Amino acid sequence: MRRISLFGATGSVGQSAIDLIARAPDDYDVVALTGGHNLEQLAHDARRLRADLAVTCYPDRYEELKALLADTDIEVAAGPDAVVAAATCPVDWALSAIVGSAGLVPGLTALAHGTTLALANKESLVTAGPLLMRTARQYGATILPVDSEHSAVFQALVGEDMAAVERVIITASGGAFRDWPLDKLATATLAEASSHPNWDMGQRITIDSASMFNKGMELIETKEFFQVPVGMIEVLIHRESLIHAMVGFNDGALMAHVGPPDMRHAIGYALHWPVRTQLPVERLDLAAIGALTFEAPDLARYPALAIATRVMQDGGLSGAIFNAAKERALDGFINGEIGFLDMARVVEAVLDKMSSDDGLQSATITLDNILQTDALARIRAGEIISQLG
Ligand code: NAD
Numbered sequence: 001m002r003r004i005s006l007f008g009a010t011g012s013v014g015q016s017a018i019d020l021i022a023r024a025p026d027d028y029d030v031v032a033l034t035g036g037h038n039l040e041q042l043a044h045d046a047r048r049l050r051a052d053l054a055v056t057c058y059p060d061r062y063e064e065l066k067a068l069l070a071d072t073d074i075e076v077a078a079g080p081d082a083v084v085a086a087a088t089c090p091v092d093w094a095l096s097a098i099v100g101s102a103g104l105v106p107g108l109t110a111l112a113h114g115t116t117l118a119l120a121n122k123e124s125l126v127t128a129g130p131l132l133m134r135t136a137r138q139y140g141a142t143i144l145p146v147d148s149e150h151s152a153v154f155q156a157l158v159g160e161d162m163a164a165v166e167r168v169i170i171t172a173s174g175g176a177f178r179d180w181p182l183d184k185l186a187t188a189t190l191a192e193a194s195s196h197p198n199w200d201m202g203q204r205i206t207i208d209s210a211s212m213f214n215k216g217m218e219l220i221e222t223k224e225f226f227q228v229p230v231g232m233i234e235v236l237i238h239r240e241s242l243i244h245a246m247v248g249f250n251d252g253a254l255m256a257h258v259g260p261p262d263m264r265h266a267i268g269y270a271l272h273w274p275v276r277t278q279l280p281v282e283r284l285d286l287a288a289i290g291a292l293t294f295e296a297p298d299l300a301r302y303p304a305l306a307i308a309t310r311v312m313q314d315g316g317l318s319g320a321i322f323n324a325a326k327e328r329a330l331d332g333f334i335n336g337e338i339g340f341l342d343m344a345r346v347v348e349a350v351l352d353k354m355s356s357d358d359g360l361q362s363a364t365i366t367l368d369n370i371l372q373t374d375a376l377a378r379i380r381a382g383e384i385i386s387q388l389g
């Protein structure tokens with residue numbers, strides 16, 4: 001029996017993981033499950049998976065969660081510190097599927113305990129890639145990518161020599177607005193941005209897919225995780241979302257990973273790694289699909305890609321600035337403070353301001369200065385949002 005914990009168990013990725021785990025409950029000893037507001041889901045899963053510990057990140061919901069699990073011996077805890085404490089429980093494998101930079105400290109803590117970390121929380125690599133990779137090395141922990149593109153690259157690299165890699169291509173569906181006239185984008189509503197043509201995901205990543213901030217984050221994630229130079233990483237628009245990534249080698253070969261848009265593939269690959277096993281995902285009928293299409297991304301439609309490229313080139317703490325400003329701008333769009341196109345304006349303005357004013361680019365990357373930078377970037381983004389509003 002493998003001991004496992006799931007961080008962000010109640011979210012879209014967390015629930016896909018639970019779907020896999022619940023099919024073979026005898027294979028897993030579930031230690032901790034963490035969630036947020038959806039206490040019913042958290043309690044239901046803790047009960048059926050016989051978890052030792054259930055944690056909500058909201059301290060004021062402790063009593064409610066406690067009441068939901070009163071007739072069990074499942075331990076209950078609440079608050080951000082309790083989420084981090086759950087990451088100190090010894091396990092063999094943990095899923096990092098919290099959304100946003102709130103996933104950083106729990107992920108780092110799991111790595112510092114030598115845990116194999118299946119990483120869906122891309123924000124932690126964007127914010128603190130060097131720190132995360134350094135921590136994994138220091139404690140002999142393994143990080144397995146769960147973002148579909150990065151899982152695809154990881155799989156294409158099995159048995160390969162990184163020195164033979166020439167290019168890494170991550171694909172993008174183009175998101176909700178890929179066919180919208182450019183002049184209509186400014187008026188895009190929250191509801192319109194919250195539906196994805198191919199993937200069923202949490203609301204924040206769905207909106208980030210419409211703006212292509214998601215792909216921008218994935219560029220940075222590629223650089224940090226696979227340690228490849230910026231110039232080797234490409235984005236390709238591929239509407240069908242069936243090829244998730246390709247790796248190009250120095251003999252001209254491109255190894256493509258093809259599969260249905262179902263996160264249970266990437267999660268299942270990480271769950272069973274290093275072996276492959278049966279997964280309940282659709283088998284593609286390529287003859288019925290007929291054709292796969294590819295286009296170069298239109299940089300005027302997707303300013304987030306150019307911003308992310310700048311962040312990759314700048315390095316240092318610019319990833320932390322970028323991620324925090326993006327998270328605050330996304331809150332601003334969700335709350336109706338700013339329009340869809342303003343999100344990129346806010347992120348760019350925060351990067352401009354903080355790289356010149358605060359001289360943060362050259363600082364060494366420690367958890368303290370990342371958290372300070374994250375907090376400051378959110379304040380700066382809030383100031384810019386109120387100027388725009
Ligand atoms: P989601 O919004 O559906 O779920 C987020 C989870 O995090 C929930 O369990 C929620 O309770 C928890 N959470 C929210 N705020 C928290 C906080 N402050 N502290 C602790 N826990 C908190 O999100 P999702 O779509 O499942 O995405 C999770 C992560 O995986 C994100 O980083 C996302 O970018 C990444 N990802 C998601 C998909 C996908 O298909 N959904 C694909 C690739 C990568």
Ligand code: MG
Pocket residue numbers: 147148149218
């Ligand atoms: Mg992805």
